[in-house]
Amino acid sequence: MKSREKPRAVVIGGSLGGLLTANTLRAAGWDVDVFETSPDQLDSRGGGVVLQPDVLDALAYAGVELPNPPGVQSYDRIYLDRDDHIIEQLSMPQMQTSWSLLYRAMKSALPAYALHAGETFVDFHMEGEQIVAQFESGRSEQADLLIGADGIRSTLRRRLLPEVVPQYAGYVAWRGLVDEPDLAGVAADRLRNRFAFQHGEGYSGLCYLIPGENDSTISGQRRFNWVWYRKYSAARLDELLVDRHGVKRAFSLPPGSTKGADIDHLREDAPKWLGPTFRALVDSTDDPFMQPIVDLLSPKMVFGRAVLLGDAASVPRPHTAGSTAKAAANAHALALALSSTWQSGVTIDSALKRWESQQLQRGKLMAELGISLGDRLMKIVR
Numbered sequence: 001m002k003s004r005e006k007p008r009a010v011v012i013g014g015s016l017g018g019l020l021t022a023n024t025l026r027a028a029g030w031d032v033d034v035f036e037t038s039p040d041q042l043d044s045r046g047g048g049v050v051l052q053p054d055v056l057d058a059l060a061y062a063g064v065e066l067p068n069p070p071g072v073q074s075y076d077r078i079y080l081d082r083d084d085h086i087i088e089q090l091s092m093p094q095m096q097t098s099w100s101l102l103y104r105a106m107k108s109a110l111p112a113y114a115l116h117a118g119e120t121f122v123d124f125h126m127e128g129e130q131i132v133a134q135f136e137s138g139r140s141e142q143a144d145l146l147i148g149a150d151g152i153r154s155t156l157r158r159r160l161l162p163e164v165v166p167q168y169a170g171y172v173a174w175r176g177l178v179d180e181p182d183l184a185g186v187a188a189d190r191l192r193n194r195f196a197f198q199h200g201e202g203y204s205g206l207c208y209l210i211p212g213e214n215d216s217t218i219s220g221q222r223r224f225n226w227v228w229y230r231k232y233s234a235a236r237l238d239e240l241l242v243d244r245h246g247v248k249r250a251f252s253l254p255p256g257s258t259k260g261a262d263i264d265h266l267r268e269d270a271p272k273w274l275g276p277t278f279r280a281l282v283d284s285t286d287d288p289f290m291q292p293i294v295d296l297l298s299p300k301m302v303f304g305r306a307v308l309l310g311d312a313a314s315v316p317r318p319h320t321a322g323s324t325a326k327a328a329a330n331a332h333a334l335a336l337a338l339s340s341t342w343q344s345g346v347t348i349d350s351a352l353k354r355w356e357s358q359q360l361q362r363g364k365l366m367a368e369l370g371i372s373l374g375d376r377l378m379k380i381v382r
């Protein structure tokens with residue numbers, strides 16, 4: 001790095017982790033460019049995200065503005081039985097937003113020249129103190145820091161820690177979105193203003209409202225976001241991961257890709273497990289999508305001038321409602337650690353070392369919490 005020049009980071013992955021990193025690092029005085037393999041806008045999954053304080057703190061630091069309100073408030077948690085009776089009700093106000101709302105807000109806060117779509121990272125090498133990222137297109141980019149925010153199947157992690165791979169936890173999350181007016185009145189009335197659950201022997205459902213397609217939080221324009229956790233053998237999961245065009249998906253089934261027969265099975269199975277409210281949600285969803293639940297925990301996040309964060313570093317199970325919050329905390333803490341490096345005597349390497357030990361601990365605690373919550377909920381004995 002030349003003196004008095006801003007340091008530069010190259011971020012791989014333009015989803016929430018990458019955008020959080022780019023926005024917070026820019027606020028810390030770094031030049032940042034983001035390289036995303038997908039050539040298009042990433043908005044196809046747009047499901048619900050519980051809006052945790054870590055996300056709001058990171059966005060406030062970065063000066064990223066969210067719409068007001070940034071999500072839909074729920075006031076109570078309710079637990080339903082299979083006959084739809086409320087067996088427990090707790091006051092627990094919290095806010096739920098959508099993946100797409102966060103994505104749009106963070107993306108539009110970055111200058112267009114810093115975003116590079118359709119660039120697939122393949123490898124890196126060092127040139128002195130500089131790290132050089134190489135892309136499938138033949139492009140190469142030199143920087144002080146290379147940040148892998150490239151998700152659960154991270155190329156950078158595969159290069160650095162090939163032995164660390166996601167482990168299937170034995171169950172999946174079926175998910176869906178239903179426009180508020182499309183859900184029958186009785187079910188909609190049960191769910192409004194609430195975070196609803198239905199737990200049973202080895203399965204679990206949950207539902208909450210999130211902003212509508214255009215980020216609207218006005219009553220009638222929002223969407224119900226539901227999740228149904230169910231167990232499948234690894235062999236059955238392999239079959240489910242074959243999409244409606246016969247293509248074997250490596251990791252999950254985004255909306256619109258589930259086979260018609262699998263959607264029919266899901267609807268046929270719903271009455272065996274779910275009460276009327278959750279059944280109505282499944283029946284009203286055109287294109288349920290599916291995400292296998294996996295465990296992943298990297299023992300390291302810093303490798304010289306290469307860094308892993310967000311899902312690339314560790315994946316807490318969704319019962320923690322914390323993977324976006326963890327990515328936000330990783331990014332915010334990294335920006336704070338690096339903010340002083342280019343003007344003071346703190347070196348990038350010593351700042352990274354301190355950051356790593358804190359963030360590894362956070363990832364480990366969240367991963368362990370998710371495993372314990374999930375295994376208990378799904379009655380999995382290991």
Ligand SMILES: Cc1cc2nc3c(=O)[nH]c(=O)nc-3n(C[C@H](O)[C@H](O)[C@H](O)COP(=O)(O)OP(=O)(O)OC[C@H]3O[C@@H](n4cnc5c(N)ncnc54)[C@H](O)[C@@H]3O)c2cc1C
Nearest residue numbers: 013015016017037045046047099120121150151310311324
């Ligand atoms: C399209 C999409 C929709 C999602 N929707 C939801 C949702 O509705 N609710 C929810 O809770 N979570 C959702 N998630 C997951 C959520 O974003 C993450 O769990 C969490 O925010 C941590 O994000 P991440 O950025 O670390 O990882 P990810 O969100 O998985 O992002 C990784 C990014 O890296 C890109 N990438 C991978 N390999 C390369 C490469 N070699 N070169 C360049 N780019 C690469 C991927 O295309 C992806 O955009 C979604 C993720 C994606 C990608």
